[in-house]
Amino acid sequence: xxxxxxxxxxxxxxxxxxxxxxxxxxxxxxxxxxxxxxxxxxxxxxxxxxxxxxxxxxxxxxxxxxxxxxxxxxxxxxxxxxxxxxxxxxxxxxxxxxxxxxxxxxxxxxxxxxxxxxxxxxxxxxxxxxxxx
Amino acid sequence: xxxxxxxxxxxxxxxxxxxxxxxxxxxxxxxxxxxxxxxxxxxxxxxxxxxxxxxxxxxxxxxxxxxxxxxxxxxxxxxxxxxxxxxxxxxxxxxxxxxxxxxxxxxxxxxxxxxxxxxxxxxxxxxxxxxxxxxxxxxxxxx
Numbered sequence: 001x002x003x004x005x006x007x008x009x010x011x012x013x014x015x016x017x018x019x020x021x022x023x024x025x026x027x028x029x030x031x032x033x034x035x036x037x038x039x040x041x042x043x044x045x046x047x048x049x050x051x052x053x054x055x056x057x058x059x060x061x062x063x064x065x066x067x068x069x070x071x072x073x074x075x076x077x078x079x080x081x082x083x084x085x086x087x088x089x090x091x092x093x094x095x096x097x098x099x100x101x102x103x104x105x106x107x108x109x110x111x112x113x114x115x116x117x118x119x120x121x122x123x124x125x126x127x128x129x130x131x132x133x
Numbered sequence: 134x135x136x137x138x139x140x141x142x143x144x145x146x147x148x149x150x151x152x153x154x155x156x157x158x159x160x161x162x163x164x165x166x167x168x169x170x171x172x173x174x175x176x177x178x179x180x181x182x183x184x185x186x187x188x189x190x191x192x193x194x195x196x197x198x199x200x201x202x203x204x205x206x207x208x209x210x211x212x213x214x215x216x217x218x219x220x221x222x223x224x225x226x227x228x229x230x231x232x233x234x235x236x237x238x239x240x241x242x243x244x245x246x247x248x249x250x251x252x253x254x255x256x257x258x259x260x261x262x263x264x265x266x267x268x269x270x271x272x273x274x275x276x
Binding site for chain 2: 017023026027029030031032055056057058060061062064065068073074076077078079080081082083126
């Protein structure tokens, strides 16, 4: 893919993904995250949460992988995101991105990115810069 | 009442932590936990590198500077978001150094009151002194 293959307004395919509790626990382990809100329903409820939740960093990771599946491994240059809502395991999330700008001098594209719930709530929203070879 | 913040704490490095060299197994486990399949993230060999968000595993051992506003300590806080700017990839054997500073403190008023946001910046370099990533970590403190 080259910059000429990309247009502002292009939407990336938006895959759905069922995030299981075991996947969230595996991410927490691999990340060295010790907070029980990410591994245990009861502990999360004691914090006032509806049950265990996925770490914000996991959402960031899923969005990064989503972008690189499109542009190629090693192409992500910048990713910023705001964690607006709880990502609850055992529910489907959708990974979304749309190209907002092209920078020919830098060989990069800018994109709006977000992770939304199965009912369309944008739980994580942000922007990214991706190198396009 | 607005939070009184000593602006001199902004931008000052209050902690530097150097971590043990990262292993190939750690890099692969992290990538697999995200469902990654790209060979450069999940297969041992000369091309193996960290997933781009592996860098968020690193944070300084000291959470805040000594002169951090006492009014915030002990309040319930949440991870409100991150901005990551990537440079050199992390590879097996890299020993990452993290320099921490408070980058920004600001307030926003919502339905539940005034929330305080603290942005802690982590600047990551590798054992060669090369930049790896700059991470702005936004924490939200409830009223």
